[in-house]
Amino acid sequence: MDVLVCLKRVPLAGGALILTPDSRDIETKHLGFGISPHEENAVEAGVQLVEQMGGTLTLLTLGPSDAEEQLRSQLAIGATRAVLIETDGQEWDPQGTASALVEAINADATKFDLIIFGAESADSAGYQIHIRIAHALNRPIITNVKSMRVENGVVNCERVVSDGREHYEAPLPAIITVRDGLNIPRYPSVPGRMQARKKTVEVKQAESRLPKLEKVKLSLAPSKDKGAEILGKGTDAVPALVEVLKSIGAF
Amino acid sequence: MILVLIDHDRGEIDSLSLRALTAARGLGQDIEAVVIGSQGAALAGLIGEFGAKVLHVAQHDLITDYTPMASGRALKDLVEKLSPAAVLAAGTPRGNEQLAHLAAFLDVPMAAECLEIALGHPHQVLRARWAGNLIESANVHEELLIATVNNFSFEAISVSGAAATVAVFTPALEPQDYVVKILSRGSAQTKAGVTLNDAKVIVSGGRGVGGADGFGNLEDLAALLGGAVGCSRVVTSSGWRPHAEQVGQTGTKVAPDLYIAAGISGAMQHIAGMKNSKTIVVINTDPEAPILRYADYAIIGDLHQIIPALTSAIRQAKG
Ligand SMILES: Cc1cc2nc3c(=O)[nH]c(=O)nc-3n(C[C@H](O)[C@H](O)[C@H](O)COP(=O)(O)OP(=O)(O)OC[C@H]3O[C@@H](n4cnc5c(N)ncnc54)[C@H](O)[C@@H]3O)c2cc1C
Ligand SMILES: Nc1ncnc2c1ncn2[C@@H]1O[C@H](COP(=O)(O)O)[C@@H](O)[C@H]1O
Numbered sequence: 001m002d003v004l005v006c007l008k009r010v011p012l013a014g015g016a017l018i019l020t021p022d023s024r025d026i027e028t029k030h031l032g033f034g035i036s037p038h039e040e041n042a043v044e045a046g047v048q049l050v051e052q053m054g055g056t057l058t059l060l061t062l063g064p065s066d067a068e069e070q071l072r073s074q075l076a077i078g079a080t081r082a083v084l085i086e087t088d089g090q091e092w093d094p095q096g097t098a099s100a101l102v103e104a105i106n107a108d109a110t111k112f113d114l115i116i117f118g119a120e121s122a123d124s125a126g127y128q129i130h131i132r133i134a135h136a137l138n139r140p141i142i143t144n145v146k147s148m149r150v151e152n153g154v155v156n157c158e159r160v161v162s163d164g165r166e167h168y169e170a171p172l173p174a175i176i177t178v179r180d181g182l183n184i185p186r187y188p189s190v191p192g193r194m195q196a197r198k199k200t201v202e203v204k205q206a207e208s209r210l211p212k213l214e215k216v217k218l219s220l221a222p223s224k225d226k227g228a229e230i231l232g233k234g235t236d237a238v239p240a241l242v243e244v245l246k247s248i249g250a251f
Numbered sequence: 252m253i254l255v256l257i258d259h260d261r262g263e264i265d266s267l268s269l270r271a272l273t274a275a276r277g278l279g280q281d282i283e284a285v286v287i288g289s290q291g292a293a294l295a296g297l298i299g300e301f302g303a304k305v306l307h308v309a310q311h312d313l314i315t316d317y318t319p320m321a322s323g324r325a326l327k328d329l330v331e332k333l334s335p336a337a338v339l340a341a342g343t344p345r346g347n348e349q350l351a352h353l354a355a356f357l358d359v360p361m362a363a364e365c366l367e368i369a370l371g372h373p374h375q376v377l378r379a380r381w382a383g384n385l386i387e388s389a390n391v392h393e394e395l396l397i398a399t400v401n402n403f404s405f406e407a408i409s410v411s412g413a414a415a416t417v418a419v420f421t422p423a424l425e426p427q428d429y430v431v432k433i434l435s436r437g438s439a440q441t442k443a444g445v446t447l448n449d450a451k452v453i454v455s456g457g458r459g460v461g462g463a464d465g466f467g468n469l470e471d472l473a474a475l476l477g478g479a480v481g482c483s484r485v486v487t488s489s490g491w492r493p494h495a496e497q498v499g500q501t502g503t504k505v506a507p508d509l510y511i512a513a514g515i516s517g518a519m520q521h522i523a524g525m526k527n528s529k530t531i532v533v534i535n536t537d538p539e540a541p542i543l544r545y546a547d548y549a550i551i552g553d554l555h556q557i558i559p560a561l562t563s564a565i566r567q568a569k570g
Contacts, residue, residue, distance in 0.1 A: 014518035015541055017384060022446050028383070037484065037501045095360060096283035115547070122500075124380055124387075127347035127363045128354060140430040143319070144344050158437075160495075162448055165437040166317075167261075167311060170430055180501035181487065181494030213360040214390040221384050228533065228546035235560040237550040240534065242564045248530050250476055250509050251565055 001055035038118030047078035076188035077194035093211035098132035140170035256340035262290035268342035269407035327424035337396040351532020382523035452478025459514020499524035517542025
């Protein structure tokens with residue numbers, strides 16, 4: 001079974017975001033980089049499938065040359081090889097990204113049985129790159145998968161909705177998009193990290209084109225300090241909290 | 252004309268679609284709506300109230316339940332027939348998915364999670380990024396605007412309109428459109444009791460809880476208040492609690508009457524899932540923890556002492 005996972009390098013920001021002076025990007029001077037939790041689950045799912053069924057796991061990203069860092073760290077948890085479509089560092093629009101990824105997938109010597117995406121990217125959350133790729137490759141796509149298994153050439157998936165679960169399946173070759181909680185991604189082992197350094201990252205170039213969804217600028221969403229009332233320190237403050245909870249009808 | 256996709260589950264409307272209708276009215280054009288599947292026809296009265304003049308119903312023997320690629324094909328057929336200026340839907344998993352299929356069929360852009368929309372050349376939108384922490388201003392260079400609407404930016408406001416006129420059409424489906432469909436449904440995998448979605452009280456724990464065992468105290472407090480236990484992503488990725496309990500961007504978004512956050516620092520991805528709670532109480536050893544900005548009340552201190560003390564004090568107060 002040959003599996004492909006598509007991932008995107010994003011800054012790892014947890015606290016307040018800061019913008020670059022031209023307001024076009026997040027200031028990343030003091031930030032590390034990673035991939036979305038959904039995509040970590042996608043890689044783990046790919047590693048597990050190859051462990052169970054044999055075959056290969058390829059990683060594919062479109063991004064700056066530094067995105068090799070994210071490919072290496074995911075190679076360390078067990079992927080076979082990786083492909084980087086190198087850009088000048090600007091984020092491409094969804095149509096441009098999807099068509100470059102499609103070109104790379106079609107050019108690859110491996111014919112992937114299953115392609116796994118994150119449900120949405122951590123930064124831009126466009127909810128579409130995978131669906132565009134499914135159309136271009138004429139493959140079935142099941143999105144927002146929370147549990148899956150592959151059997152007899154069919155991928156069986158469950159999607160969680162507010163009042164329960166929905167069951168879908170599709171014949172391979174297929175595409176799925178997965179959500180955080182699908183599995184618990186493993187940490188890379190020391191030998192895993194050593195091997196990752198020797199694995200191939202094939203670098204390709206692609207022509208950028210004018211974006212049809214053109215990012216003009218970013219701004220920070222307004223958020224104001226609610227001005228919490230500090231009830232006190234330690235257990236001494238518990239009676240005050242009990243009063244508050246009573247007054248709002250919590251018991 | 253603006254075309255709005257009204258999403259429904261076997262005839263039951265997703266009420267967030269009504270927000271998309273309200274957003275569409277702001278664009279100053281006639282509104283028409285579309286439902287995929289004949290069970291949606293019964294919604295003509297309701298969606299008329301929210302301003303749609305016509306309800307197009309995509310009817311096909313093979314569309315009896317959610318079939319996202321077939322939805323995209325039906326929308327494509329209708330768009331080619333009616334040439335609307337824009338197609339809108341709610342920014343929900345299903346709204347985003349069905350419009351992405353439409354955008355892929357037509358090979359045109361789609362702007363997800365819009366807070367504001369202005370039609371023009373180019374169209375201009377504001378859309379949410381980073382779980383709503385960043386707002387992107389973007390130009391859409393295409394005749395047809397395809398966009399989903401951020402649910403927090405619009406309320407559903409009725410204009411008491413008359414029932415929409417029903418217009419049935421049959422999309423020309425291709426075999427690949429109905430390969431992926433719902434085959435069966437099951438109940439939620441959570442334990443019996445209150446789920447995060449309908450809990451009025453959530454007692455949520457983060458890394459500060461220290462391990463799976465530490466959650467016993469949070470469970471006791473939640474049970475006493477008739478609520479549910481929630482947690483941060485550090486907790487689920489450490490395997491201390493099941494993912495169904497994770498609150499945040501990639502977990503569940505909640506808005507209970509009371510949210511108690513113990514040992515949670517307040518990363519923006521966690522905040523994105525709980526900031527709409529009515530009352531937020533924080534228990535944290537760090538008086539500088541970012542989550543305090545979002546809190547109504549806080550106790551600075553060790554949750555391992557405070558939570559059991561709180562549980563027994565409430566028990567006493569209840570008598
Ligand atoms: C794309 C993306 C999506 C994400 N989605 C989510 C999501 O859905 N949900 C989510 O939660 N996170 C999510 N995260 C992760 C998020 O960025 C943070 O890493 C995570 O929320 C931090 O969890 P925490 O607050 O429990 O841990 P920490 O940030 O480590 O905070 C622990 C807190 O506990 C306090 N503390 C320690 N000991 C005690 C004690 N004895 N008593 C009281 N307080 C104590 C500390 O002062 C600190 O404030 C996401 C990240 C990314 C990049
Ligand atoms: N630049 C990229 N390179 C490779 N895969 C990507 C890229 N951008 C997005 N993806 C994949 O597409 C998914 C959906 O992205 P989006 O449509 O931006 O929400 C992500 O979770 C990734 O799996």
